[in-house]
Amino acid sequence: MLASGSGSNLQAILDHFAALGPSAPGEVVLVVSDRAGAGALDRARHAGIATAHLAAREPQRLLPVLREAGVTHVVLAGYLRLIPADVVAAFHGRLVNIHPALLPAFGGPGMYGHHVHEAVVRAGVTTTGATVHFVDERYDEGAVIAQWAIPVHPTDDADAVAARVLAVEHQLYPRCVAALCEGSVRLEHGQVVVAPLLPFERFVPADVPPPHSV
Ligand code: GRF
Numbered sequence: 001m002l003a004s005g006s007g008s009n010l011q012a013i014l015d016h017f018a019a020l021g022p023s024a025p026g027e028v029v030l031v032v033s034d035r036a037g038a039g040a041l042d043r044a045r046h047a048g049i050a051t052a053h054l055a056a057r058e059p060q061r062l063l064p065v066l067r068e069a070g071v072t073h074v075v076l077a078g079y080l081r082l083i084p085a086d087v088v089a090a091f092h093g094r095l096v097n098i099h100p101a102l103l104p105a106f107g108g109p110g111m112y113g114h115h116v117h118e119a120v121v122r123a124g125v126t127t128t129g130a131t132v133h134f135v136d137e138r139y140d141e142g143a144v145i146a147q148w149a150i151p152v153h154p155t156d157d158a159d160a161v162a163a164r165v166l167a168v169e170h171q172l173y174p175r176c177v178a179a180l181c182e183g184s185v186r187l188e189h190g191q192v193v194v195a196p197l198l199p200f201e202r203f204v205p206a207d208v209p210p211p212h213s214v
Contacts, residue, residue: 001031002079005113007040008166009077009098009173014047016174025182030069032062034081059084066091075177076135080112088137093187095135096180098173100165102129102147117158117165128152128161130169132176134187143192145185148172 001010010031017024031044032052044051052065063086066074074087076097088095099107101116106128111119120128129149134142148168152161179185179194186193 001028001040001044001075001077002083003031003033003040003077004035004038004080005040005078007031007038007043007077009169010040011043012170013075013077013174013177014043016178020178025178026073030066030071032065034079040077056081060086063087063090073177073181074135075173077173078113083135085137088135092136093134094180096145096176097133097135097142098169098176099131099133100128100162100169101131102127102149103131103133103144104141107131114158114162117161120152120161121156121158126152128165130165130172132173134192136187136190143187143190145176145180145192145194146172 001013003010010028014028017027028044028047028049030050030052031040032054033041034054034056035041036053041051041053050069052069054061054065059081062084066087067090072094074083074091074095076083076095079097083095099116100113101107101111101120105125106116106119106123117128127149129147131147132145134145136142148171150161150164150168156164176185184194
């Protein structure tokens, strides 16, 4: 996992895989951050997972670090650095990201973290969401695996939207990562192949509409 922030998505994935027990389709073997003080690194250490701190000036170290740890899939969760082209190529179809909006809306340069939710509130839209997508050579436009629409209420500020979206991310992302690891979500010729449909129905919180799998 690659994370720059608090690591709540990392935690959700760890908790989900722990709950699956022996039937978990994989394990988190390494957490990499560009920020030495990232909460994600603390969470990893607490869970007994290897960590690595990679300063922004040394992107060429990322691929060797991943290879040395025996990583098979790369999961980005709030990682703020550009992924080097060699890593994108080496993990084609095995590199995913979560974005806190319904891509392509509210995506692109400068659209990360709180900026996304502030833009959503400013735009006055009534729906936002979370998007899980492959990261490929087109980077910001990688094929979408799943999107989950989330209401924006007229009284919401960016914090309220962020909290609602994050709660959905914690449901959506672990299940997408598990599906990827077990091979039921794949990237073939630039298209996402999902088989069978992801079993989200069981996890839909009461006030949130169900996700759309693509
Ligand atoms: C999430 O909202 C994710 O969508 C975005 O960054 C945030 C990371 O949060 N890319 P956390 O570090 O997992 O708590």
